[in-house]
Amino acid sequence: MKWKTTWSYLSVDYGVTIGSLENVTQRTSFWNNINGDKIRVKFTNLYGKQPIKIKEAVIAQKKSDSEDSYHWTHLTVNNAQEIVILPGQVFYSDIAELEICAGKELVISAYFEEKVEINSSCCTWSKESWHTDYISGRDYTSGKEHICENAQQTKQSYEVFPFIDQYMLQADVLVGISEISVLTDAEVKIITLFGDSITHMSFYADALAEMLYDKYPGKVAVLNKGIGGNKMLTDASYIPDIPGNGQVSGLAAIKRFEKDVYESETPEFVFLLEGVNDLMHPYVLNDLESLPKKEDLISAYIALASIAHKHGSQIYFSTILPFKHETSPSCPEGETMRSEINEWIRNQEIADGVFDFASTTAKNFAYMKDELHIGDGLHPNKAGGVVMAQTVLYNGGLMNGINTN
Incomplete structure (x- = not known):
């Protein structure tokens, strides 16, 4: 038990x-x-x-x-x-x-x-x-x-x-x-989703849970450890125009990962989806000096994978989704960095798998498909969440990896 x-x-x-x-x-x-x-x-x-x-x-x-x-x-x-x-x-x-x-x-x-x-x-x-x-x-x-x-x-x-x-x-x-939590004698596999608002908003998390719970009744649980506005490398951005000044976005992913993922138990799978705010916030907040280096973001991915493997979890990296939109400021260096980091994610051999959300949600390289976001070009809606969940289960090959028979 x-x-x-x-x-x-x-x-x-x-x-x-x-x-x-x-x-x-x-x-x-x-x-x-x-x-x-x-x-x-x-x-x-x-x-x-x-x-x-x-x-x-x-x-x-x-x-x-x-x-x-x-x-x-x-x-x-x-x-x-x-x-x-x-x-x-x-x-x-x-x-x-x-x-x-x-x-x-x-x-x-x-x-x-x-x-x-x-x-x-x-x-x-x-x-x-x-x-x-x-x-x-x-x-x-x-x-x-x-x-x-x-x-x-x-x-x-x-x-x-x-x-x-x-x-x-x-x-x-x-x-x-x-x-x-439930005391059970069943073999239940835990999947922890770790990320920013794209995870936290739950359209992707809920679509994935629905598909997995239908496929594996009593065998798997999906946990959400997303925080809206969260960044990989630095703590919450200071946003003077809202109450709380953006404090809700929390500690940097590199600081909070081990506690938030492993405090209660050890998941069999960790799905990592972070980085877009590191690339966008410097432009949105007119603070280009805070734009990180590509090498620092890659080092953070490697560090989180090391923590997951230390605990015995498999970790899957996700490519950073498109974020270009007519309502958003131009982010030329950020977009270039997104492309380079995504290419590294697709080809690295550190993670146990890759979910290429950037490819499955894009209408072209830089833009998300119009029908898949809430209107800002960044956050997937319910239909976008379904596409992401399908990417996890089929394009990402998880369905075989989670086989509980």
């Missing part, structure tokens, strides 16, 4: 209060592809400035697809139903007995009674593999109400948190929770 993570995202630090929760139930549904009979949840207040008090929390899963009957149990910490997470704290819940079946969504409902200002959360734009609703007015965790679909005063994340509505394209957020 081993603990295997069925869902995990990074809690990001906005550097500013994004909104508050008071007398509201946070209800989040998650895809699950692991079978087991014990479960635990990781609670987090890593970047918070106030204690987070969850008056009551329950976790549930449907008994069958044909009815609205649920298995459910309380989540507790030290046998207490009220969970207090102090600023900087991260810890697991008590182990809960619950029959967990692959292919059925998990639902966690958490009631925030006392007002708390929120400075960090997990977030997704795809809203496929997980999705959050906020139900105001009282505690909706007790009894069957924790899964009620018609509760009054249901709101989306962007309606609760002004920062999300204004600066994050109406992303979904999840407060206080960053991981769900």
